[in-house]
Amino acid sequence: MKLLSQVFAISVVSLRTIPQRMGSSAAAAFGISGVVAVMVGVLSIGEGFRQTMTTSGSDDSVLVMRSGADSEMTSGLSLDETRVIADSPMIISLAEQKAVSAELFVIVNLPKRGTGTDANVPLRGVQDGSVSVRPGFELVSGRLFEPGRNEVIVGAGAAREFSSLNLGDSFSIGQNDWEVVGIFTSGGGVAESEIWTDASILQSAYRRGSGFQSVRLRLSDGEEATFQAFKDSLTSDPRLNVKVIRQSEYYSEQSALVTNLITVLGGLIAFLMGLGATFGALNTMYSSVSNRTLEIATLRALGFGAAPVVVSVLVESLVLSLVGGAIGGGFAYFAFDGFQTATMNWQSFSQVTFAFNVTLGLLVQGVVYATLIGLVGGCFPAWRAARLPISVALRAA
Amino acid sequence: MSENNSGTVSLRAVCKNFRRGSEEIQVLHTLDFEVQAGEFVALMGPSGSGKSTLLNLIGGLDRPSSGTVEVSGEPIDRLSDSRLAGWRARHIGFVFQFYNLMPTLSADRNIDLPLLLTPLSKAQRREHVSTALSVVGMEHRAKHYPRQLSGGEQQRIGIARAIVTDPSLLLCDEPTGDLDRKSGDDILELLSALNREQGKTIIMVTHDPHAAAKASRVIYLNKGQLSTEPEE
Ligand SMILES: Nc1ncnc2c1ncn2[C@@H]1O[C@H](COP(=O)(O)OP(=O)(O)O)[C@@H](O)[C@H]1O
Ligand SMILES: [Mg+2]
Numbered sequence: 001m002k003l004l005s006q007v008f009a010i011s012v013v014s015l016r017t018i019p020q021r022m023g024s025s026a027a028a029a030f031g032i033s034g035v036v037a038v039m040v041g042v043l044s045i046g047e048g049f050r051q052t053m054t055t056s057g058s059d060d061s062v063l064v065m066r067s068g069a070d071s072e073m074t075s076g077l078s079l080d081e082t083r084v085i086a087d088s089p090m091i092i093s094l095a096e097q098k099a100v101s102a103e104l105f106v107i108v109n110l111p112k113r114g115t116g117t118d119a120n121v122p123l124r125g126v127q128d129g130s131v132s133v134r135p136g137f138e139l140v141s142g143r144l145f146e147p148g149r150n151e152v153i154v155g156a157g158a159a160r161e162f163s164s165l166n167l168g169d170s171f172s173i174g175q176n177d178w179e180v181v182g183i184f185t186s187g188g189g190v191a192e193s194e195i196w197t198d199a200s201i202l203q204s205a206y207r208r209g210s211g212f213q214s215v216r217l218r219l220s221d222g223e224e225a226t227f228q229a230f231k232d233s234l235t236s237d238p239r240l241n242v243k244v245i246r247q248s249e250y251y252s253e254q255s256a257l258v259t260n261l262i263t264v265l266g267g268l269i270a271f272l273m274g275l276g277a278t279f280g281a282l283n284t285m286y287s288s289v290s291n292r293t294l295e296i297a298t299l300r301a302l303g304f305g306a307a308p309v310v311v312s313v314l315v316e317s318l319v320l321s322l323v324g325g326a327i328g329g330g331f332a333y334f335a336f337d338g339f340q341t342a343t344m345n346w347q348s349f350s351q352v353t354f355a356f357n358v359t360l361g362l363l364v365q366g367v368v369y370a371t372l373i374g375l376v377g378g379c380f381p382a383w384r385a386a387r388l389p390i391s392v393a394l395r396a397a
Numbered sequence: 398m399s400e401n402n403s404g405t406v407s408l409r410a411v412c413k414n415f416r417r418g419s420e421e422i423q424v425l426h427t428l429d430f431e432v433q434a435g436e437f438v439a440l441m442g443p444s445g446s447g448k449s450t451l452l453n454l455i456g457g458l459d460r461p462s463s464g465t466v467e468v469s470g471e472p473i474d475r476l477s478d479s480r481l482a483g484w485r486a487r488h489i490g491f492v493f494q495f496y497n498l499m500p501t502l503s504a505d506r507n508i509d510l511p512l513l514l515t516p517l518s519k520a521q522r523r524e525h526v527s528t529a530l531s532v533v534g535m536e537h538r539a540k541h542y543p544r545q546l547s548g549g550e551q552q553r554i555g556i557a558r559a560i561v562t563d564p565s566l567l568l569c570d571e572p573t574g575d576l577d578r579k580s581g582d583d584i585l586e587l588l589s590a591l592n593r594e595q596g597k598t599i600i601m602v603t604h605d606p607h608a609a610a611k612a613s614r615v616i617y618l619n620k621g622q623l624s625t626e627p628e629e
Contacts, residue, residue, distance in 0.1 A: 009513045016501035298497040301458055302558075303486025303514045305479055391450075391459040394493075 006304055010312035013299070014292060015319060021288055028284035029324035031277040032373055036328025036366040038273060040358060041336045042266030043365070046259045048357035053255030054248060055189045059222025061133050061247045064215040064234065069243060071254065072105065072214045077242070079210040084239050090230045091217045094132040099218035101130035103199060106206050108173050113163045121158055122194045123173075125202030133216040133247075136187025142167045143182050147198045150205075153182035155192035157353030160340065165195070176205045190251060193352045216247065274373055277324075281377025285317050289385045296385050297393030306386040313382035314375065321374025325367040332366070333358045402470040403488075404565035404598035406432035406455055411464035413450055424450050426621035427464070434565070437592040437599045439609035441627065442618035448602040449570055451618065455600065456489050456568045457481045469565060486514040490559030490597075492569035496551040498543040504554045505530065505539040511562045529557040533587060549580030556587060560597070567591065569601040573608055585611045 018025050064085055069075035077085075082102035091100050105124040112119050131137045131144075145151035154165045159180075164171045169180045178197065186192050203210065219226050231244040289296070296309055337358035408430040414423050424447040432438055442448050453459040454466055457473045466474045469488060476484055498507045505526050512522040530536045533553040543551055552572060559567055569588065573581035589611050591597045601612065609615045619628040 005513050009510060013499050013501060294497060295499055298493070298499075299510070300482065301456070301485065301491050302511050303482050303484075305482045307479075389459070391453045394453075394458070394497075395449075 003305075003308060006308035007311045007315070010299060010304060010308050011315040013295065014288070014312050014316050017288075017292060017295075018316070018320075021284075021291060024284045024287055025320055028277075028280045028377070029320045029327070031280040032321050032324030032370050033326075033328035033331065035270060035273040035277045035373065036325045036370050037331045037335075038328075039266060039270035039369060040329055040332035040362050040366040041356070042269060043263065043362050044332065044336050044356040044358040045341075046262035046266065047359055047362060048354045049262065049352070050252070050255050050259045051357050052188055052192075052352065052354035053190060053251040053259075055136070055187050059246060059248060060219045060226075061135065062217050062219060062227065062230065063245050063247045063250050064217070065213070065243050065245070067241045067243045072103075075213045077102070077212045077215065079212070081240055081242070082212050082215050084237065085215045085217070085234065085242070088217075088230065088233065090219055090226070090233065092220045094218075097128060097132065099129050099132040100215060101127040101133050101199075101217070102212040102215045103127070103130065104202060104208055104211065104213045105194075106202065108195075110162045110164065110171065110173075112161055116163070119162070121162060123152070123202065124194050124196050125199035126196050127199050130196065130216065133218050134186050134189065134191055136189065137184060137191070138186070139182050139184045141183045142180070145181055145197055148201065149198070150176060150178050150201060151181045152178045152195050152197045153184050154180050155194050155196075156183055156185045157192035157340075158195060159183050161193075161353050188354075190352055270369065274369065278373050278377045281317055281321060281373055282380060284320065285313060285378050285381035286384070288316060289313060289381045292385075293388065293393050293396050297388070297390050297396070300390045301394065310382040310386045313385050314378045317378025317381075318371060318374045321370045321377070322367065325370025328370070329363045329366045333363065402434065404434040404596075405467075405469055406430065406566070406598070406600070407465075407467040408454070408461075409465045409467075411454065411461045411466065413447070413454065413459075414462045423621060425454075425461075428621065428623060430616075430623055432598060432600060434598055435592070435596050437589065437611070437613045438601070439612035439615045440600060440602045440618060441604070441606075441609055441615060444604075446618045447621060448618055452568050452570055452600065452602055455566075456491060457485050483514070486511060486562065488564050488566060490556075490562070490564040490567045492552070492555050492559050492567060492572045494571040494574040496543070496548075496555040496575075498551055498554060498558075500543050503540050503542055504535065504546070504557075507543070507554055508557045508561050511558060515562060525561050526557075529561040532560065532591075533557045547580070548576050549583055552576065552580070552584050553587065556584070556591075560591065560595075565596075565598060567597050567599045569599065571602050571604065573603065573605065581605075581608065 065072060065075035066077055086098065086100045086102065091098055093099065103124055103126050105122045107120045108123045109118040110121055111117065140156065145153055159165045165180055167180055167183055171178055219230055227246065234240055234242055234244050300309065336356040339356040340353065408428060411425055411428045412423065413425040414421050440448050454461055455468060460474055465472055473481060473484060508526045508529050509522055512525055517525065530539055533556050535550065535553050535557065538546060538550060546554065573584050576584060585608055588599055588601065592599050603609050617624050617627045
């Protein structure tokens, strides 16, 4: 008949009794808020890391390494090879300069801010085109290094993580002294966790001769056909033995391990905590139903059906879980979103700085999970409420 | 009150057994019971004799183990649970010993509850509620919550809730059992008036001979059977 108004009426009756059961209701909502906060918090780490890694390359920027290498670490290219690659007519020019940079890097050890313990940071040798092959590159203070001098520019993330990487600082590694002349950002990408210097200086400082590890370059557009044509032109060149990959793809492959690990771990933690919270909700709703046995029986004696009773118990459970979910999500957002941290990039064994990223998607996921907990926690008590014979329940008075 | 048999009750060969553990206890033995429309019947008997059980069978809150229950000409033991719920809403008004009001709803919203099961509009419902309030003389307590009312006042609200849908049969399980003599008398007076002036059929369970004296007929339940005389 008027099922909705029945549901509404019974739900109002039951929701109004929540204040009388404040303790257990608050405990259930609190439990659920904890689950959502932890789940969203942990997953926002993965999200932030993935975000950092994937904004590191746009579709038109390409990375060339030696065939068979799965990271820059294990790749090597000769000067001749890098010249053949840089000669490709498909590479675009920006500001009268070809957007291509042959690069190499070494991992150096520097003391971190705060703890003072050493951590790895990539020191990358780049060429003039390096700026134009990285989308979103911006010098935020100081100037670019001058070729031929022991000068470096430092990514904003690295500057934040490591001591002695402020503008104007000097640091020494082995027999080499380096001076920080500029700080740069690159749209939140991986490059922000690196230190850059002139490629030829780095080659001589680390006795790399004229060898490089990779070439980064930009094509005229990000179309698949353009990329394929360029890739084919290099892989079919008998002078080269290289692997051609989009930078975006390279970084998302690199981030996959960490992101998946965090997602699996976060999922597992959320699942286990969720089990606990489900039992909390279950317990709360069982006691809510048993506290209201007489009310429910009276309503049913008056002619209310079993269905609205079931729905009203579920509604109460959902209200508790949604309140919990909203509190948990809100807490995660205000506590974690934008929180800067650093982790190991397991492909280069060096620090990558990134920010926890509490996305709308994660918040929605958290609330959906809370809803699920509420539904599961509410359905057994609801079933019991509906099954209890009225005449027996009325005697409970 | 359209049909002339509305408010009649007819039980034929009704048995009611309960299981208690492995033991089967028989509360009502092949019991027959007839109530005419417009009667005011007092049902007495020792505690545990099955008075509430009998009332529950008549009100469609429980089903007989065997036998038939007809109310207002309808064999209600054959209705499905959900049809029975709808039937209760339309035909029965329950009055409970402990009033059974929703503590979180004001008096008028308590009275409004059964109307939610009818197709009445909001305005019509408000009218029904205020009529019921005036019948029980509680207009001035409409916005009070049950905890703000005395026992007698709560029972008046309970009666208003029972009559708001205008059922032909009122089932009252010890309606004065929780009240002092004065309030109890007021409630009995109210029930008599409903019986006299509105023609409601009333079946009232009571322990109190003084209360039973208000009824037009008194019957006794003993050892699962009805009789017109109290048993020793
Ligand atoms: N649902 C039930 N399950 C088991 N025994 C019951 C149930 N309902 C009533 N009884 C038993 O049936 C007998 C009659 O109960 P009841 O009708 O409440 O008596 P009264 O209202 O006359 O005091 C009692 O012995 C009671 O324990
Ligand atoms: Mg009884």
